[in-house]
Amino acid sequence: DIVMTQSPDSLAVSLGERATINCKTSQSVLHSSHNKNYLAWYQQKPGQPPKVLIFWASTRESGVPDRFTGSGSGTDFTLTISSLQPEDVAVYFCQQHYSTPLTFGGGTKVEI
């Protein structure tokens, strides 16, 4: 299984400030045949299921604000929220979709 290590567990950021979440995978999730990283980021608000924000490590899902940016390659990845808004309060998870079993990071709770 690919182990996902996400940090920090929680993060308090002022409105308008930057939030940075890290995710490390125990093995590379870069698929060499088409040079894509099989790493996604999800946002989960209270009482709701998770929602995909980013896939292929850096591709924003349709409708996701451009203040959300994914970066990284291989085994080290980052989700950055450039200017935190009130509606961004949530738990964020990384997930590898490189191989089964699909695995998730432990989550980062972002608060204001």
Next chain:
Amino acid sequence: QVQLQESGPGLVKPSQTLSLTCTVSGGPIGSDNYYWNWIRQPPGKGLEWIGHIFYSGTTSYNPSLRSRLTISVDTSKNQFFLKLRSVTAADTALYYCARGPLNRLLLSWGQGTQVIVSS
């Protein structure tokens, strides 16, 4: 737009079988473009992928649950199913069903159903 809805008993006794149904609307489950997934989230914890099924019946299970798990599909009813045998308190969780493309993203989720394992 596809919608998924989980259903099943909210309370299961230890050692019994947990059975859940995911009903899909807004699109056929018999599509060769998607996997149909089960994921769970214990109270206050992270996400655990349980397994998925293709419309043909081909499955992939989490090895940690494989010995107790069966996922099946009924394309005529546009439903897929989860059966988890010999449950313990550790199986208490919010259970989600989700649809994802063949790259194994999890794009469309149900709202989840809470299952408590207790006598």
